[in-house]
Amino acid sequence: MYKEKMRKLFHTVKSVIMYPHIIGRINKIESNIIFFFPFYHTGGGEQVHADILNAVKDQFPVCILTEMSHNQDLKSEYQKSAELIELIRLGSKKSFRKFVAKRVARILNRKGNLTIFTCNSPFFDLMAPFLDDKIRKIDLIHTYRGDVVGDTEHRTLPYVNQLDNRVVLGNKQRELTIGFYKRFGLPDYLNERVVVIPNAVPLVNFNDSRRYPTKTLNILFVSRNGWEKRPRMFVDIAKKAFEKNMPFHFTMVGDFEEFGNQVTPNVTLAGRVSDKQKLGTFYKEAHVLLVTSVFEGLPMVILEGMSYGVVPISTGVGEIPYHVGEQSETGFIIDGSLKEDAMVLDFVDKITYVFENQTILQSFSKKVVKKVAGEFSKSAFIENYRRLILNK
Template identity: 30%
Template sequence: MFKKFKRIADNLTALAKYFRIKTELAKQRELYFFFPSWSFGGAERVHVDIMNLFNDPKPLCFITDRSITDGFKKEFQAAADVIELGRWAEKKELKQQLYKMLAASINAQQHAVVSGWCSSFMYDLIPYLAPHVQIIDIMHNFKDDDDQAIERYSLPHVPRINKRIVVGNVLIQQFKDLYSINHIPEQYLERLTVIQNKIPFDGVFPEKNYEDTLQVLFVGRNSEEKRPNVFIRVAEIAHDLNLPIEFKLIGDFSPGDTIVPSNTKIVGPVHDKAILNDHYKDAHLLLLTSRRESWGLVVFEGMNMGVVPISTDVGELSNYISRTKENGIVVDNLHNVEDLALQFIKELEFFISNRAHLKTFSINAFNTVKQLYNNCDFDESYRKILSSRSGKYEKRI
């Protein structure tokens, strides 16, 4: 009986969304985004930054998967007209109907642009789109190296994708390797375009006490790829060694589900930028324990507040932070949790014993972000690529 009522409720929800989809598709617009989620994460933050560049009319954004949290829901809804597809992106019969409906509307726009990230739904829509529709793929990072990875799923559509936006040269090399292995002609590498993500910079270096107990942060999702278990293991070892460190776990964690030592505070999710900045202002160090990343936005958010990152060697980060530059530390991206945690402990012990170095690293981290901010062309580059009529869109006030 319960399943029957649930099926009826799902059908009614899908019917209501049909009318919303049809209403939004009837409007004249040129930009259509396809993103899997509006959950808490660096990628979602970037997607908000992108959509905020366009107005009059707003872009139409489709959320194609189930969001784990409502982390950036309000920001998405402020930046675009957003439709969470639900069953329309899940049930085969509904999807086929929706592809045709979307294509009919998008193809009718003279200067239509379709863009998205990590969206198999968008790739499956591509064969329905007319040749004049521009396809702009956004790729933050590669997924796991298996046959189900999204970058592999996209391979049949490479000739139709007009541009692929990536955050740095590491991804360029990964695409070179992927195309070569799969016999994709080299000419399509010319469609890869690097755009550095927008860097937060508040312009004020916060006052910090470098002599007392060190404050160390983890900021990220509670997911396998972010490896919060490594951060917790670091905190456990620090506790056993009686190191003068306090740890904070920021993300979708709850005290009832996450066991941590007494030197660790579970803050939980923080979506308010001002509150998050307060945590950064109080902190000395940030540990990025991820197994993979593209940009590692939280690293730069922290550096903006003088927080020194200690990160696994993932994505593009080694191009920006290093012991040589004295603005952060990159450690080997080991698979073994214990060995990786001990690497982090070694670096924490270095800063405990060298407080003057910690202050130097902190100032240099801040100055690194300042320089990146001054050189960033995020707004201009995305406006140029995502508008088939350059200069049409004005900066949102």
């Protein structure tokens, strides 16, 4: 706690000293495409943001980072595609952010012909009411959270009618968003501004090193250590399998050091992995990917895993049930409305089922590769975002 307070104090002082320089850089922006993203640390959403920047890098966009990132894992990817301006604590500290938001809005209003793209930035929420109507505004929502007061949909209500477009990841999310608009009596014309652009992953060319039948089933969990990801449930699933003496091995990729003294011997804590090639080796060795989240949109880990032939077993949240399921032979869904103990048992049952029916697992593995290649291509992703951002 003390260390975190000192870190914040250091960056607060740095922000005050750097304020004239940061405002000066914003004043000098020449690009007519500006992104407001919160972070560049490790995360599926952050990777999507890097991909969006890459889609329009030939336009020399500027990306303003409004929060302090936990690490610099994706910073170089952002820098390859955009000029970065970091607000440090100016965008998040309560005593600074409203004043700074108004100042930045005034600067951008003078520039005129701009397109602003944002996602999950509380700083932009403060700035939006002060932006001129002539500035195009687009926001992206990764996960529908309209039932949670204070989350993105509610925060953006005061200015949602100013948005030229809102991007969502799938048709279910679009339906929920339109239903949210209706609940709050927003005009119907806003419905047409909600557009669907699915996430994408690059096609993977590799010789499948997994062998069926296998004596040990490799089960993967790739995430950051956030409460909504429920890493504790993954640990409990592994523990239950260990108690049953099942031939399963579990790997956790992410910042899960706090579980070091709590995991059973059938678990490997691989730590945070930012190198894509190294991460690819974990996908290549895995048979099954678990997603235990409380909520999601369409997580990148599922698409990444499927591109390597890893079969997902996931809670039925967000857009996941529309792409993963036994009927389509693309994975398995766990009822997220159950109590956590019951979900743990369901996960173990599903893992046991695929281990005992490996011809089904192998067939599903081939299906998920085809699905990703056919529906989540990078070329379509780039084309869709270029058309939207460049207004073509």
